[in-house]
Structures are given as structure tokens and as C-alpha cells.
Amino acid sequence: CARAMDALVLLGLASIVGLILTQIYYFSRRKTKYEALRRRLAPNTAYPVHPAIGLGQTVWLLYGYFWELIWWLRAPGIWCFQLLRLVGFVAFMLPGFLPPFFVYLMSEDIVKNLPYGKLFRQQLDVYLPKKCSNGSTKGKKYPVVIFVCGGAWVIGYKVWGYIFGQLLQLNDVICVTPDYRNFPQATVCEMVDDIDDSIRWVFQNIEKYGGDINDISLVGQSAGAHLSSLMVLKASQRQSQGSSDRKKWDLKRIKRWVGVSGPYDIPDLIPTMHKRGFHKRLFKGLFTDAVMQSPLHFLDSIYRIPRVLDQMPEMILFHGTSDASVPFSHSERFHDSLKQKEVKTSLTLFKLKSHTDCIIEDPLTGSDPLTVALLRIVKGPSVTVDSMQWIPHFQPKFMMSIAKCLNPF
Numbered sequence: 135c136a137r138a139m140d141a142l143v144l145l146g147l148a149s150i151v152g153l154i155l156t157q158i159y160y161f162s163r164r165k166t167k168y169e170a171l172r173r174r175l176a177p178n179t180a181y182p183v184h185p186a187i188g189l190g191q192t193v194w195l196l197y198g199y200f201w202e203l204i205w206w207l208r209a210p211g212i213w214c215f216q217l218l219r220l221v222g223f224v225a226f227m228l229p230g231f232l233p234p235f236f237v238y239l240m241s242e243d244i245v246k247n248l249p250y251g252k253l254f255r256q257q258l259d260v261y262l263p264k265k266c267s268n269g270s271t272k273g274k275k276y277p278v279v280i281f282v283c284g285g286a287w288v289i290g291y292k293v294w295g296y297i298f299g300q301l302l303q304l305n306d307v308i309c310v311t312p313d314y315r316n317f318p319q320a321t322v323c324e325m326v327d328d329i330d331d332s333i334r335w336v337f338q339n340i341e342k343y344g345g346d347i348n349d350i351s352l353v354g355q356s357a358g359a360h361l362s363s364l365m366v367l368k369a370s371q372r373q374s375q376g377s378s379d380r381k382k383w384d385l386k387r388i389k390r391w392v393g394v395s396g397p398y399d400i401p402d403l404i405p406t407m408h409k410r411g412f413h414k415r416l417f418k419g420l421f422t423d424a425v426m427q428s429p430l431h432f433l434d435s436i437y438r439i440p441r442v443l444d445q446m447p448e449m450i451l452f453h454g455t456s457d458a459s460v461p462f463s464h465s466e467r468f469h470d471s472l473k474q475k476e477v478k479t480s481l482t483l484f485k486l487k488s489h490t491d492c493i494i495e496d497p498l499t500g501s502d503p504l505t506v507a508l509l510r511i512v513k514g515p516s517v518t519v520d521s522m523q524w525i526p527h528f529q530p531k532f533m534m535s536i537a538k539c540l541n542p543f
Contacts, residue, residue, distance in 0.1 A: 186252045195254055195319070202318045203288060206419055212411035219542040226537035230498035230529030231297075238296040243303065245343070250312065250335035251328070254319065258312040258332055259292055260343055261303040275346035277512050278308045280336055282329055284356025284395075286412060287420055288317050297497050297525065301505055304523035307512060308345045310336055314361070317420050322427050326365045333365075334383045351512055352391045352447075355493050356460065356543075359396025363429040363468075366391050366446065367436065374442040390448040392508060395489050397460045398468040399431070400424040410459065410542070430468050437475045449479040450511065452504055454487030459543045482507060489543040495534065500524045 183189045207213050224231065238244055245260040263276060279302055283294040292313035299309040312332030314325045333352070341347055354362035369385040397403045400417065401424050408414040417424060425431045436442050449472050453465040462483055469481040484492060484503055492504035501519060509517040 182247055182257075184247075184249060184254060184257055186249065187254050192254070199316075199319055206318060206413070206416045207411075208413045208415070212409075213413075214411075216411045216542040219540050222540040223537050223542065226533045226540065227494075227498075227529065229533060230527060233528060234297050234300050234525055237300060238293070244299070248335075250332045253315065253328075255313045255315045256328060256331065257292070258310055258335065259295075259299065260340075261299040261309040261311070262343060263303055263306045263308065274344070275341075275349075276306060276308045276344050277349040277351070278310065278336065278340055278345040278347075279351045279353055279508075279512065280310045280312065280333060282314075282352070282354040282358030282362045283311060284354075284358045285316065286407075287322065287325065287357045287361075288416075290314065290316055290357060298493055298505070300525055301497050301502070302509075304525065305509055305513070305517075307509070308340065308343060310340070317416070321419070322361070322364075322421050325361050326368065329361055329365050330369065330382075333388075337383045337387065347387065348389075349512075350388055352388050353394065353508070354392070354396060355394040356396060356489065359393035360398065360400075360429065363391065363393055363396060363398065363449075364427060364432060366449075367429055367432050370442050370445040371436045371439060373445045374439050385445050385447070388447045390450055390511065392450045392452065392511070393465065393468075394452045394492065394504065395454060395457055395460055396429075396451070396464065396468075398429045398464045400428040402464070403460065406459070406461070430464075430471055433468075433471055433475070443475060443477055446477055449477055451479070451481045452484065452492065452507065453481075454484045454489065454491055456486050456491075457489045459489040488538070488541065490541060491538075495538065497525060498527045498529050499534070500527055 183192050187195075238246075243262045243264055245262065247257045248260065249257050281295045281298060281302075283290050283292060285291060285294065290313075292311040295309070295311040299311055302309040310332075312329060312335075314320075314328035314332070316325075320328070336345075336350065337347055340350075352362055352366070354360070366385065366388070369382070372382065373385055400421060404414050404417050404424070407417075421427050426435065449469075451465040451469050453460075453462040455462050465481055465483075469479055472479040487496075487504075492502060496502035497505060506517060506519055506522065509522065
């Protein structure tokens with residue numbers, strides 16, 4: 135009976151996805167209406183298709199990757215149930231999600247879908263403080279946060295950071311949210327390369343948006359924390375060995391790295407993720423070497439290289455103690471390893487916070503301890519809950535409580 139229900143869920147999902155993609159492709163063939171839509175979206179850059187790829191090719195790629203991912207996930211399976219939980223979570227969070235999402239779509243203070251490379255998904259969004267975008271503080275430079283979203287390496291997307299980005303934007307911090315290729319289009323190595331390329335774009339372009347290239351923080355959440363920390367370690371290794379690649383950027387110009395709820399030991403994570411519906415064979419496609427692509431173990435393999443640790447920025451870790459997706463012991467062990475190797479580091483544990491509380495739920499309540507802590511690091515210790523600007527929140531408490539119970543993460 136359970137197998138039959140899983141099969142029905144999968145069949146329904148496939149039908150819905152096929153219908154949506156068919157309609158999108160059909161619409162793209164109707165040139166007049168397509169061009170009208172493109173012109174309407176052009177002023178605030180909300181049109182999400184990469185200019186080097188095109189809508190038709192984008193639809194075809196998404197369709198192919200969807201079925202390949204289904205094969206890797208071994209459908210039907212536990213993930214079908216987790217997907218239903220995710221749909222329920224989003225449904226009960228809609229009163230909180232929709233107002234800032236409409237702001238994201240329409241605001242001219244959010245520059246969307248800027249290409250940083252020529253490949254599919256190589257785009258980013260820039261959230262500008264109003265004072266910066268309207269020119270009322272001409273000559274002033276704003277601190278910059280590059281926020282790498284999570285998504286279990288398969289459903290990550292830059293738009294998932296729209297709440298966090300607007301919260302930083304309201305508090306006079308420029309936020310850049312880069313997209314990166316997901317599995318099965320890319321392996322972890324290629325995802326790290328995408329983040330590396332997006333950071334190069336930031337150093338080359340953020341000054342014209344009012345950003346201070348001497349005050350850039352790199353922040354990653356969940357899979358984004360894993361990828362960005364691995365990228366930092368690889369960049370440190372590259373620079374310590376005197377790489378002559380002029381296309382690369384200088385790691386020393388990153389002021390700090392902040393990891394939120396990140397997995398830093400992949401072999402240790404696999405059993406937990408497998409039980410939650412992320413099939414263990416998926417990791418064989420994602421990682422060419424799960425040990426050496428774990429920041430904790432990769433650090434152990436490179437720290438004896440001369441000058442490698444001299445290149446690294448301050449490493450700051452945040453984690454919730456009620457995280458069911460990635461145990462907070464990952465951050466504890468990574469912090470202990472960094473500290474043992476005399477890298478400047480700190481660890482803050484947030485009691486009773488889940489994997490997503492500090493990034494999704496809490497910012498919609500007007501009280502988010504993680505964002506307060508991050509802004510104190512970026513802007514100074516004078517930042518308090520009362521002094522911060524918060525996103526107007528419309529989320530009923532009872533719906534928030536139900537959503538938290540449904541949250542699959």
C-alpha cells in the first residue's frame with residue numbers, strides 16, 4: 135500500500151512538472167507574447183533565464199535533469215514523503231513568504247539575474263540598500279555579504295536567500311546571492327568552481343554598486359556552508375603554492391567566512407541523510423572523493439603546506455542545537471580543528487534552533503538572533519534587536535508552529 139501511494143505521488147509530481155514545462159515551452163514559441171513579457175520584466179531584471187542559454191534550452195535542461203535526479207533518488211522512496219512535508223511547510227508559511235517575495239520580484243533595489251559566467255545557473259542577485267540605489271549617500275561604501283544558499287546540493291537556488299538578502303538590505307549591507315549549478319548537472323567540484331567564479335565577479339564589479347571591496351564577508355548556509363568553506367580552503371592552498379592564474383582573486387581580501395548549519399564531514403553525514411530520504415548512492419554521484427571534499431578532512435591534508443594557513447580569513451561558525459539534518463557536532467569538530475591549527479575562529483550555538491530557523495522562520499518574526507550576531511560582526515557591536523530594521527511580518531503564530539512541525543529539514 136505504501137509503495138502504491140509513493141508511486142501515485144511520483145506520477146502526480148511528474149505530470150505536474152511535465153505540464154508546467156510544456157506550457158512554458160509552448161509560451162516561449164509564441165514570440166509576440168514572449169517578447170511582451172520580457173519587456174515588462176526587463177526594467178527590474180526579474181526575467182530569470184540566462185541570456186547565453188535561452189528559454190527553450192533552459193526548459194529542456196530542467197526537464198532532463200529532473201528525470202536524472204529521480205533516477206539517482208531511487209523513486210519512489212522516503213524522499214516522496216519528505217517532499218509532501220516540504221509542500222505543507224511552504225503552504226503554512228505563505229503569509230510570511232509572499233510579501234517579501236513580491237518585493238523581490240518588483241523592487242528596483244534588487245538587481246537580479248546578473249550573469250557571472252556563460253553556463254546555466256551562473257547568475258547572481260544584488261540587494262542594494264535604498265540609500266545606495268537612490269544615490270543619497272554618494273561616495274559612501276557599504277559592507278558586502280556574499281550569501282551562498284543551501285539546498286542539499288540538488289535544490290539550491292539563489293532566490294532562497296530573498297528573505298535574508300532583504301533583511302541585510304534594510305540594515306545598510308549589500309547582499310550578493312550567487313546561484314550555482316546543482317546535481318546532476320554538476321558535481322561538488324564544479325559547484326565550488328561556480329562559487330569561486332561568482333566571488334571573482336564581486337571583486338570586479340561590486341564597487342560600482344557602492345560596495346566596499348575591503349569589507350567583504352562570505353556567508354554560507356547548509357550545503358552553501360560546505361561549498362564555500364571548501365572553496366576557501368582550496369583558494370588558500372592555491373595561493374600558498376603561488377598560482378599564476380590571473381583570473382583568480384586574492385583570498386586575503388575576504389574579511390571573514392561565516393558558516394551556518396554546515397556539514398563539514400561528509401562520510402559522517404551520509405547515514406543521517408540516507409535515513410531522511412537522501413539516498414546514499416546519490417553521494418557517489420555528487421562527490422568524487424567524499425573524504426577529501428569534506429572541509430574537516432581537507433583541512434587536515436593541507437595545513438602542513440607552508441603559508442597555507444596564512445591565507446585564510448577569520449572562520450566563524452553558527453549552528454542550532456536542534457538541527458535534525460546536520461548535527462551541530464559538525465561545527466564543533468570543524469571549529470576545534472581550526473583552533474588546533476591556530477586559525478582565527480569562533481563558534482556560536484543557538485539553543486533549540488533547527489536547520490532553517492535562523493535563515494527562514496526567525497527573520498519573519500522580527501527577532502532573529504543569527505542575523506543580529508552577523509550584523510554585529512559586519513557592522514560593529516552597537517547593533518541590537520531594537521536598532522535593527524526588520525521585514526514587516528504577517529505570519530500567524532499558529533501557522534508558524536504547524537509549519538515548523540512539517541519542516542523536513
